[in-house]
Amino acid sequence: MAESDLIPLSMLWRFYVYAIHGYVTEIMFTATWEFVINQNWKFPGSTSVWALPIYGFSTLMIEQMYLKLVERKVPLLGRAVIYTIWTYSWEFSTGFILKKFDACPWDYTPFEGDFMGLVTLEYAPLWFFGSVFCEILIIKYTRMVYWGAPVKADKTKQS
Template sequence: MGKRFIIYGFAGLCMEVFFVGFLSLLKGDFNMVGHTSIWMFPVYGSAVLLEYVHEYLRPFSIIVRGGIYTLLIFMAEFFSGWIFQNVLGVYPWDYTGSPFSVYGLIRLDYAPAWFLVGLIFEKLHDRLISAELLRD
């Protein structure tokens, strides 16, 4: 599980940097500077827990799977954000300025992105199975 935690952590960080850079392009910044926080590594690494959900959801449609991943990711983002802010006193993200924000911890307009991220991690899980990287 440790190797997969690291793989998911780095994959998440890379996706976030790409996403933030793409959003900057949409705002007219052709430098496309992307960034993240190292605090996000354990959050993305915890996607290793989605492997169990993925195995259960295999027979379901892509819409059902993506929807469930979206809900689970929103829950993880909300609770990890709450812990970061209220226990650790750090703010790796703060969505308070968004009209789609829920307590500044999640943004409902990010649902399509989380839908895709869940499916991307599902494909990564399948690749790890085929490469036999699921054993630690």
């Protein structure tokens, strides 16, 4: 099988990977938060079905930013700042729309740095480091996944 027979994941499949990753991450985060704040050993995590399209589309957008910013040789720190600004914009926008339908699953009003209950400054470090993690591991490796028959290792190249 030639390398040209391999087909990269489509945007729809990458959306799926990104959506599931965000969904699971949010469940794990809320479970950890519940344990830390309330010492709940059951680790009940929660999210909303809205998290799937929110994380999927957001990460596809970060993926496109990543490709353009790396091409322009923007350092990781600069990229992470841009991703964090994007994340706040996206979280506010999607929350604002969902709130109009009484469907917004988050409410940051108990936080001191909240704006309209839709975003909070307290999460800036989480969004910053989360976006770095997302670029370095999730986006990079998802873009390396291909459809096709397994490629057999060339034993002559092994040392």
